[in-house]
Amino acid sequence: MDSLDRFSNRYEIEGTIELKTPMRIGGGQNAAMYSLSPAPVIECFDAGSGVFEPYIPGSSLKGILRSTLERLVRTFDDSKCCVSVGNKKEGMVLCGNDTCISCRMFGSMNGGAKVRIRDSHLTDECRTKEDWQGYLREQPHFGSPRPGGKGLMRPEESVSAGTEFRFHIDLDNGTDEEAGLMMLVLREFNYFRAHLGGGSTRGHGFCSMKGVTLTKLSLQDGVISRDKVSGKDCLSAAKRYLAGINSSPDSDRGFDRYWKAFSEPVNRFDDGHVVATLIVTCITDFSMKGLDEPTVTNGLGPVIPGSTIKGFLRHKLEQRETDKKIIDSIFGGLNQRGRLIVSDAWYAGKKGIGNEYIPKRSALMMYMVFDNMTQNEMEHITQFFDKEIQITGNTSAGISKYNQGSPKNRVKIRVESVNRFSAKKFLAE
Numbered sequence: 049m050d051s052l053d054r055f056s057n058r059y060e061i062e063g064t065i066e067l068k069t070p071m072r073i074g075g076g077q078n079a080a081m082y083s084l085s086p087a088p089v090i091e092c093f094d095a096g097s098g099v100f101e102p103y104i105p106g107s108s109l110k111g112i113l114r115s116t117l118e119r120l121v122r123t124f125d126d127s128k129c130c131v132s133v134g135n136k137k138e139g140m141v142l143c144g145n146d147t148c149i150s151c152r153m154f155g156s157m158n159g160g161a162k163v164r165i166r167d168s169h170l171t172d173e174c175r176t177k178e179d180w181q182g183y184l185r186e187q188p189h190f191g192s193p194r195p196g197g198k199g200l201m202r203p204e205e206s207v208s209a210g211t212e213f214r215f216h217i218d219l220d221n222g223t224d225e226e227a228g229l230m231m232l233v234l235r236e237f238n239y240f241r242a243h244l245g246g247g248s249t250r251g252h253g254f255c256s257m258k259g260v261t262l263t264k265l266s267l268q269d270g271v272i273s274r275d276k277v278s279g280k281d282c283l284s285a286a287k288r289y290l291a292g293i294n295s296s297p298d299s300d301r302g303f304d305r306y307w308k309a310f311s312e313p314v315n316r317f318d319d320g321h322v323v324a325t326l327i328v329t330c331i332t333d334f335s336m337k338g339l340d341e342p343t344v345t346n347g348l349g350p351v352i353p354g355s356t357i358k359g360f361l362r363h364k365l366e367q368r369e370t371d372k373k374i375i376d377s378i379f380g381g382l383n384q385r386g387r388l389i390v391s392d393a394w395y396a397g398k399k400g401i402g403n404e405y406i407p408k409r410s411a412l413m414m415y416m417v418f419d420n421m422t423q424n425e426m427e428h429i430t431q432f433f434d435k436e437i438q439i440t441g442n443t444s445a446g447i448s449k450y451n452q453g454s455p456k457n458r459v460k461i462r463v464e465s466v467n468r469f470s471a472k473k474f475l476a477e
């Protein structure tokens with residue numbers, strides 16, 4: 049392990065996290081002092097203003113940064129990094145080896161961490177908005193006690209889309225290579241391959257990292273100098289590292305790597321890790337009752353929740369008596385995580401549409417992540433694209449015994465673009 053006894057340099061990486069979809073980092077047992085929600089988010093007390101505010105604990109951010117780095121490194125070479133977070137493989141624990149870049153940067157039993165991550169707090173712009181308390185909201189969440197079971201409604205608190213946090217990462221006694229790897233990891237959020245907090249498979253925690261800056265503090269002859277560094281040199285150093293270790297192409301479908309990152313796709317939706325940008329067009333008006341809203345919103349405006357779209361897809365596949373193994377692989381089962389991540393669909397236009405309902409002809413943005421899925425699994429989902437579908441149950445759609453038409457909630461999903469993880473492209477862009 050590199051020595052941390054003596055200061056030689058520090059890279060400071062700063063920027064702003066902008067939430068594209070609501071985020072949920074659970075508040076746990078101590079949240080009762082500031083929230084009445086049965087499922088509150090974590091908040092901290094700001095002594096200056098005397099109020100509680102949502103924030104992102106440094107430990108939460110550190111965890112996801114580490115696992116994202118490990119996923120990238122393991123895509124190129126399994127042996128260069130242990131698995132510390134998520135699905136631990138047998139015998140895979142923090143190794144503490146000098147050759148393990150994640151232990152070197154994030155720490156292990158054998159050495160301290162070179163990386164320190166501060167808590168991320170609301171940006172000043174966000175905080176000075178008049179009704180910042182509006183940045184927290186409760187949404188209905190239908191959870192099934194067992195897969196395929198009847199959903200039970202429980203309210204769940206989340207931080208609204210559009211909320212911004214300031215992050216600050218210190219990397220002590222680091223190298224350009226390590227700083228560059230950190231920049232690559234942050235870029236993964238912008239591609240929506242990494243998400244913040246819980247509930248990401250139903251669309252929580254999509255975010256982008258904006259205005260990222262890199263500053264290097266160096267010690268020379270007892271004087272500390274402070275220079276803005278071009279991220280370009282660091283990114284090149286990090287990519288050289290990844291290209292240099294490349295030795296384990298295309299093995300299993302585990303979530304600790306990008307599957308088939310080294311094969312050339314034949315189809316748009318081919319085996320591998322794919323993030324699709326989708327446009328949802330409302331054929332009719334859309335609305336779905338929220339907890340105390342006429343229709344569910346994400347804090348910025350009305351949305352079609354990711355969980356609703358996912359529920360629709362699962363329900364349809366079950367109706368068509370699709371192989372249970374495929375359904376479990378896509379949506380998750382008792383002992384496995386699902387591979388499909390569906391964001392909310394939100395109105396992206398400039399014209400105000402109010403908070404009552406989404407008017408017909410509105411175009412909404414949505415992302416779907418096909419996490420290491422086979423082409424066959426993806427086809428089970430993409431078969432519903434470019435067709436008119438009724439996305440909610442009949443009650444929300446306004447259909448009853450006396451009204452068999454379909455006055456509401458009919459949409460069409462269309463593919464705008466597709467981004468499949470390719471090692472070659474990753475090193476080039």
Ligand SMILES: [Zn+2]
Nearest residue numbers: 130143148151
């Ligand atoms: Zn390790």
